[in-house]
Amino acid sequence: MRVTGSAFLQKLKNKIPERTLLLAPGHWFFTHSFELPAELPEKEVQNFVELSLEGVFTVSP
16 A cells, blocks of 8 residues: 555644644755764763764864
């Protein structure tokens, strides 16, 4: 059985009617993973990730 985009959305809306659902192109999203240093204290993880993400989004001239 082939499910169209609108049929898929309607199925989801029926399951979670309190949510707003829409389709978005896949190229709007990306994934990137970071390996955390083993010796990194847990309280430093958020700062490490934020700085790492800044490096991903920095555009060189």
